[in-house]
Amino acid sequence: xxxxxxxxxxxxxxxRKLLLPRRSLPTADLIMRIKAVQTLLIAVxxxxxxxxxxxxxxxxxxxxxxxxxxKIGNRVDVKDIPYDRVxxxxxxxxGLSCGYCAASMPFYRRLTTEVQKRRDIQFVAALSTxxxxxxEYLLKQHLAVxxxxxxxxxxxxxxxxxxxxxxxxxxxxxxxxxxxxxxTEESAVLSSLGPEPHR
Numbered sequence: 001x002x003x004x005x006x007x008x009x010x011x012x013x014x015x016r017k018l019l020l021p022r023r024s025l026p027t028a029d030l031i032m033r034i035k036a037v038q039t040l041l042i043a044v045x046x047x048x049x050x051x052x053x054x055x056x057x058x059x060x061x062x063x064x065x066x067x068x069x070x071k072i073g074n075r076v077d078v079k080d081i082p083y084d085r086v087x088x089x090x091x092x093x094x095g096l097s098c099g100y101c102a103a104s105m106p107f108y109r110r111l112t113t114e115v116q117k118r119r120d121i122q123f124v125a126a127l128s129t130x131x132x133x134x135x136e137y138l139l140k141q142h143l144a145v146x147x148x149x150x151x152x153x154x155x156x157x158x159x160x161x162x163x164x165x166x167x168x169x170x171x172x173x174x175x176x177x178x179x180x181x182x183x184t185e186e187s188a189v190l191s192s193l194g195p196e197p198h199r
Contacts, residue, residue: 089123
């Protein structure tokens with residue numbers, strides 16, 4: 001415990017020396033020192049919280065600093081997706097080499113099971129690749145979607161994968177989720193489906 005406290009004091013002392021030198025520095029040098037401290041603190045965080053938790057944290061920090069292109073209320077004009085045939089459409093944008101997409105598959109499979117019970121919702125996979133590669137990917141992941149659309153993901157306003165879009169029957173985005181979701185976010189996606197309408 002005492003050694004841990006000493007190491008923290010040493011770390012803070014090193015950061016202070018980097019950021020608060022005895023003489024004034026040009027702006028470029030100061031920026032370089034700030035980046036060095038940031039890298040040092042990131043490395044310490046990786047060791048402290050463990051690699052898996054750290055990578056999840058870094059993804060969320062990256063997502064928060066990205067300028068979102070997906071906007072609630074925006075209309076998605078993709079002819080391959082017949083929004084008007086159902087009340088809600090879930091579109092999941094995936095990448096063939098996306099690690100977070102693969103890690104999210106158990107939830108997506110659960111989602112497809114829920115959607116298959118309903119007639120008022122469709123579940124569409126969107127990939128930016130050719131059809132054989134996309135179908136092979138979905139088959140390998142055991143993901144049974146309602147339909148598949150192939151297009152540059154920027155046409156959906158999507159900036160990263162995986163992304164889930166909830167779209168109404170007018171083709172407007174009502175909600176969206178980016179990255180590997182937490183349990184709370186997964187519950188929010190399921191809740192967004194709403195109750196099944198009476199037949």
